[in-house]
Amino acid sequence: MELGFIGLGTMGAPMVLNLLKAGHRVRVWNRSTAPLQALAEAGAEAVETPALAAQAEVLISMLGDDTAIRSVFFDAKALDGLRAGSVHVNMSTVSVALAKELAAVHEARGVGYVSAPVLGRVDVAAAGNLNILASGPAEALARVQPLFDVLGRKTWTFGDTAEVACAAKLSANLMIASAIESLAEASTLAGGYGISRGAFIEMITSTLFAVPVYQGYGKLMVDEKFEPAGFKLSLGLKDVRLALEAGEAAQVPLPFASVLKDNLLDGMAHGQADQDWASLSKVSDRRAGVK
Amino acid sequence: MELGFIGLGTMGAPMVLNLLKAGHRVRVWNRSTAPLQALAEAGAEAVETPALAAQAEVLISMLGDDTAIRSVFFDAKALDGLRAGSVHVNMSTVSVALAKELAAVHEARGVGYVSAPVLGRVDVAAAGNLNILASGPAEALARVQPLFDVLGRKTWTFGDTAEVACAAKLSANLMIASAIESLAEASTLAGGYGISRGAFIEMITSTLFAVPVYQGYGKLMVDEKFEPAGFKLSLGLKDVRLALEAGEAAQVPLPFASVLKDNLLDGMAHGQADQDWASLSKVSDRRAGVK
Amino acid sequence: MELGFIGLGTMGAPMVLNLLKAGHRVRVWNRSTAPLQALAEAGAEAVETPALAAQAEVLISMLGDDTAIRSVFFDAKALDGLRAGSVHVNMSTVSVALAKELAAVHEARGVGYVSAPVLGRVDVAAAGNLNILASGPAEALARVQPLFDVLGRKTWTFGDTAEVACAAKLSANLMIASAIESLAEASTLAGGYGISRGAFIEMITSTLFAVPVYQGYGKLMVDEKFEPAGFKLSLGLKDVRLALEAGEAAQVPLPFASVLKDNLLDGMAHGQADQDWASLSKVSDRRAGVK
């Protein structure tokens, strides 16, 4: 297929490589030019503007947040590159409000808009094993499914409304954040009785919670290795805020999310913005007076 | 070994069977006599009073809560049956305060007191695959290790202070409770966007949270099958209260536990005391106005 | 002075009357024309567009929220009416983000921008007894002080930065919201022991909390007279959200505000959007299973 791809960060770049390997032609654009050379060597065609990348059968975008999407699609006019009849698959995690707005804007231009945020980090993206949460018009979904089969191990579809897959993704993120906080609180509690964080976390992640999400964040807490961050606390705060906004729009109280927001702010106020959000364990310890 | 065993509920009974199978002699006592016959047929000796059961090299107790322990050991005088030089292994989940008190009382009588609460439900107990969290005097721990090897797949030791294993167990329970609440909130949030609880929970427990604790409680939420309860909401409230009390004694703020307590009380106030604590999903839905 | 006044709702209309009585000339504009006749009879000059009202020495605006301000000043171009050298006093309660943005936009046009939200409801406004929280350039503040003297009993100044008075106002509103919630929780607790809400609230608002804010909201709770609303729960939610956003921007965790947001959402989800926010007592009762 003739593809465009906007956003070549740690997730986007390996996804493009997989698409190239699968035989697709990919025109790529990125704000910074650093990732371009490696992708060009692998066969991608670097273009000068996001609108040029958007002139494709299917455009995929993988950007950091609402602000980046607005900046590229509205201010830098990527939208103007989209051709009627094409499909834009937005794999970024964005707010439900923006998803709604984008769906309307694309529909007005005759472009199919698909939300397709993913579960999985860099290594999973590189292996083509992402879990893809997708929603959008059925026909558009069907057209891009072969691309999802390249990028992911499974596609979970959530109907034809663009913001629904976003809501699924934000709900999933809320569960990750809650897992981290529960690990932080429980291990601080155990620590109050002289149990080392390492001993508690080894036990709990070898038994009831023997999955990578707990094991990975648990290890970061035990090693106190929060930099460089796999996922920055400031981004965690953004994700929790998006979940709270989605909850507010749907009139759903989310008390765990509220606690998370306050604790993440506590972390921000103590210089942890650029640390991994596993450093919620430091917030928990700090409140308990643990040095 | 010559053993006593007090508390023949859903957990205790299969544990006794495993001990008998391993060749130990076991004198058993239970408040109600219902479980006695089956165990007697398997070779256990039923005795008339808890104090008679306590006259053993090692006494194991597996009771429901602090009140049951106080009732049997103080009021019904099981303590008086314990011989100097013997060991009492309390596998019940009790408060850190009671563990401290019991350790002192036993020490004064020359009896070794071991805390050994477990992770795992009935089927795990029957299979001898419990995870045992143990703390107590090193010598006593060493003496009872062969029994732990019969009852469990692994023993996690937490030093020589009786209440420490209790703290570890309460911390683990807090994580289970938090997992349930996070599943409840996230699926109610997804539901606010038209995603069925079943669709969300299938996705999340097939991907990031593919472990029995999430899968099992998730299934209960989806099926809305809260009775008969695997673990009653009222007992969940008790466990969360014990975690909060442990936190207070160690000066550890536990905001997730605080949310849990309020939500469990909300459930209690709506007739859910005897439902499985997975019915926290009903609290979450009710607050969001979901019928 | 030659004044413009935009926003003639329940607060704005009596404020205009007071300004007229004090001898000022006032050109007024409002989205709906209902309030215009009465004000015209009192001497105000009704104009066709907000930009015409803005052509004055001092423009005062008193609108409902950020959206209304944006709609009038940006979309309906009130901004274009402002003359260099004039002052715009925004007495609406808006977000700190919008206050910042407006200050910059006005400065670029050579217009002094003063934030001046108020404490006090309709009757207080009519009596000219508002408490005015003001911040902005010193010269602009000095110029409008005679107007504040007409409208209020006291002006509390908070320096020269526009958003600071907004932050003060949002902090004050958070205290009001907290007072309501504490009255709701405490009276539901008392109710759990058979004390009628009326008996508890009479006692507490005659003793420790004998001030109108507690007495007024307490009376609404006791009478269960939530409609017509003095201040709608949906607006209360907006105010709490603004406080949370202000907290997030300044990295200040606000756990009471977080609880309030969840409880107000619970109210929204149960059809209380248009009821007075004193109906937080219904949320509290509902969670406790009180009919």
Add this chain to the structure above:
Amino acid sequence: MELGFIGLGTMGAPMVLNLLKAGHRVRVWNRSTAPLQALAEAGAEAVETPALAAQAEVLISMLGDDTAIRSVFFDAKALDGLRAGSVHVNMSTVSVALAKELAAVHEARGVGYVSAPVLGRVDVAAAGNLNILASGPAEALARVQPLFDVLGRKTWTFGDTAEVACAAKLSANLMIASAIESLAEASTLAGGYGISRGAFIEMITSTLFAVPVYQGYGKLMVDEKFEPAGFKLSLGLKDVRLALEAGEAAQVPLPFASVLKDNLLDGMAHGQADQDWASLSKVSDRRAGVK
């Protein structure tokens, strides 16, 4: 009347003086003997044991907490001094559970038991201006009303069940604690925008919240004068815990109380146990990274 009085702390001592001035005969007992001489000079008769003090028409007790009550009435056998037909007025703030237990124990001895906790601090007690919250058997209440008229400005009665007045008092205390926390959060939020705590608190306690409870705690926050404590943070934690226990017994979720407990524990963990509970402002500031 012939009275006994147990507990001569900062509250009890001036109350005894008022009773003496009103012409009553008072036998007094206190754990430490320090307060005895001054009271003896004023006409009180110091006795050697609490049981001797209890031999009176009416015994009044004013002790610090459940533990002190249990120690004096059960361990030190004050109960044994009470004569059938007499009345015991317990003006201490105790748990609803203890009030229930004491009511039963007294009834079995033919002694009327009245709960009568008070609102007001030392100076209010000295002036005989306490607000007395009372519940108990109607006949007993009637008999002690003349004493309440000496000690207080008003008696608020809550029926014939002993624990109900306790619940009223704990609910009132929850409102005080909430007022402090809301003042702390709001002033930290204002501080995030450069408003000094003094400026914000002066404004808010001169306008909406112009009552001693806000003014007094506000002044402590502004002056950062937390020692010697008027009311220690550790006692505040005890009161909030009692409210939470009362809530749990009546199945009433209390999310503000839950936040308070976590924040008070945060204070405890940072060495604030003996500081005034107005130092909740330090918790709020600390979480926001304010030095």
